Amino acid sequence: xxTSFSIRKAEATDMSSVLNLIQELxxxxxxxxxxxxxxxxxxxxxxGQDSLFTCFVAEVxxxxxxxxxxxPRYSTWKGPTLHLEDLIVTNSFKGKxxxxxxxxxxxxFGHEQGVKRIEWAVLDWNTSAIDFYTRNGALVFDDWQVxxxxxxxxxxxxxxxxx
Amino acid sequence: xxTSFSIRKAEATDMSSVLNLIQELxxxxxxxxxxxxxxxxxxxxxxGQDSLFTCFVAEVxxxxxxxxxxxPRYSTWKGPTLHLEDLIVTNSFKGKxxxxxxxxxxxxFGHEQGVKRIEWAVLDWNTSAIDFYTRNGALVFDDWQVxxxxxxxxxxxxxxxxx
Numbered sequence: 002x003x004t005s006f007s008i009r010k011a012e013a014t015d016m017s018s019v020l021n022l023i024q025e026l027x028x029x030x031x032x033x034x035x036x037x038x039x040x041x042x043x044x045x046x047x048x049g050q051d052s053l054f055t056c057f058v059a060e061v062x063x064x065x066x067x068x069x070x071x072x073p074r075y076s077t078w079k080g081p082t083l084h085l086e087d088l089i090v091t092n093s094f095k096g097k098x099x100x101x102x103x104x105x106x107x108x109x110f111g112h113e114q115g116v117k118r119i120e121w122a123v124l125d126w127n128t129s130a131i132d133f134y135t136r137n138g139a140l141v142f143d144d145w146q147v148x149x150x151x152x153x154x155x156x157x158x159x160x161x162x163x164x
Numbered sequence: 165x166x167t168s169f170s171i172r173k174a175e176a177t178d179m180s181s182v183l184n185l186i187q188e189l190x191x192x193x194x195x196x197x198x199x200x201x202x203x204x205x206x207x208x209x210x211x212g213q214d215s216l217f218t219c220f221v222a223e224v225x226x227x228x229x230x231x232x233x234x235x236p237r238y239s240t241w242k243g244p245t246l247h248l249e250d251l252i253v254t255n256s257f258k259g260k261x262x263x264x265x266x267x268x269x270x271x272x273f274g275h276e277q278g279v280k281r282i283e284w285a286v287l288d289w290n291t292s293a294i295d296f297y298t299r300n301g302a303l304v305f306d307d308w309q310v311x312x313x314x315x316x317x318x319x320x321x322x323x324x325x326x327x
Contacts, residue, residue, distance in 0.1 A: 023240045036241045037280075046238060053238045075209060075216045075235050077186045077250050078199045079314075087240050105325050108313070112322050117200075120312045131309070138317035142310040146294070149283045150271070151242075154301035159275050162268055 004061060004097045008106045011056035011068065016043040018065035019056060022089040029092075030124065054086070057106045059099045066094040069103040076118060083111040085121035104137075122147065167224060167260040171269045174219035174231065179206040181228035182219060185252040192255075193287065217249070220269045222262045229257040232266040239281060246274040248284035267300070285310065 011019060017040050027036045046053045059067035067090035074084045085107055090100045111119045123130050123141070131141055150158065174182060180203050190199045209216045222230035230253035237247045248270055253263045274282045286293050286304070294304055313321065 027241060032241075038239075038241060038243050042243055043240075046243065053236060053244060070238075070240060072238050073216060073235075074237065074247065075233075075249060076201075077206075077233060078190060078195075078201060080201050080205055080209065081216060084237065086238060105321075108318060108321050109325070112318050116318075118312055118314050119318060120310065122308045123311050125307050125309050131311075134311050137313075138321055139311045139313045140317075142312070144288050145285045145310040146288050147283065147305040147308040147310075148286050148294075148297050148302045149281055149305070150300075150302045151281050154303075155271060155275050155279075155282060158268075158271050158301055162272075 004094065004099075006059050006061045006066065006094075006097070006099055006102070008057055008059050008102050011047070011058045013044045013048040015056075015058050015065055015068075016040045016047070019043060019058065019068050019070070022065070022068050022091060023087065025091060026087060026089045055110065057103055057110070059090070059094075059103055061094065066091050067099045067103050069107045071107060071121075073116075074120065079117035081114075081116050082118040082120055083107075083114065083116045085119060088121075100133075104133075167257065167262075169222050169224045169229065169257075169260070169262055169265070171220055171222050171265050174210070174221045176207045176211040178219075178221050178228055179203050179210070182206060182221065182231050182233070185228070185231050185254060186250065188254060189250060189252045218273065220266055220273070222253070222257075222266055224257065229254050230262045230266050232270045234270060234284075236279075237283065242280035244277075244279050245281040245283055246270075246277065246279045248282060251284075263296075267296075 020040050024036050027033055047056060054070050054072040056068055056070040058065050070087045071083055071085045074082045076082050088103055183203050187199050190196055210219060217233050217235040219231055219233040221228050233250045234246055234248040237245045239245050251266055
């Protein structure tokens with residue numbers, strides 16, 4: 002049975018549903034307690050002055066069942082690029098082409114903006130996602146590693162530097 | 165012999181030197197022909213309206229010998245973060261503490277901005293950089309892979325979607 006859905010740009014009132022999707026992905030990625038962002042944060046950061054991201058949502062009827070969220074980045078080799086931070090479809094609506102439609106909307110958005118590259122990250126065990134991306138012309142690089150300093154590490158680094 | 169240097173925020177007039185450093189890094193990373201950005205691009209993207217990045221430079225006398233360049237990102241789990249795109253010291257001035265000073269200036273900048281995380285990527289064979297980062301409290305993740313669609317792949321994807 003075909004599921005009818007539509008894709009549109011998110012509005013501030015969608016952020017409650019979007020946060021539920023973010024939480025669902027964190028649980029899927031085995032980090033259920035990692036989400037500290039609130040609905041108010043998402044509204045302020047996405048729809049206030051100097052918006053930090055652009056979000057698309059997928060709707061079935063009036064239910065938000067998926068989202069794609071990203072923001073500009075900059076390559077010192079190529080110029081302006083776009084980063085896809087999250088692409089999420091709620092579990093019960095997977096396998097219906099909604100993820101592909103969200104992905105297409107995001108790529109079309111990057112194309113309209115004239116960016117030189119669209120980029121994202123994927124967990125190496127998520128082979129179905131990797132297959133989907135490579136089938137659609139993306140390159141997967143296994144020689145880059147992601148490095149992060151969290152708030153605590155930043156504070157410790159600053160404290161040490163001042164001693 | 166100690167080399168005296170200073171760190172400051174870059175100005176548009178520094179972009180010619182910054183581009184030389186970018187080209188030097190591309191050569192070090194075995195991709196000498198990958199840089200298509202021009203000095204004019206860097207001036208427009210970094211110092212025009214809606215600046216896409218912030219850059220710090222290291223100076224010895226009036227010579228630019230290093231740079232750190234980054235921009236905001238957004239974590240749907242944590243909130244606003246900062247990305248370090250490039251940290252470069254010209255080869256003849258390596259080993260004098262200039263890289264560490266640029267890195268410190270960038271971390272301090274993130275701390276002032278109150279970001280939840282500072283992140284970047286490193287090539288897995290660049291073990292001296294990885295050692296430096298982990299010594300300073302960063303975590304290196306080897307389970308994330310970087311995925312990219314370049315302009316050509318974006319165009320092909322859009323063309324196929326329209327058929």
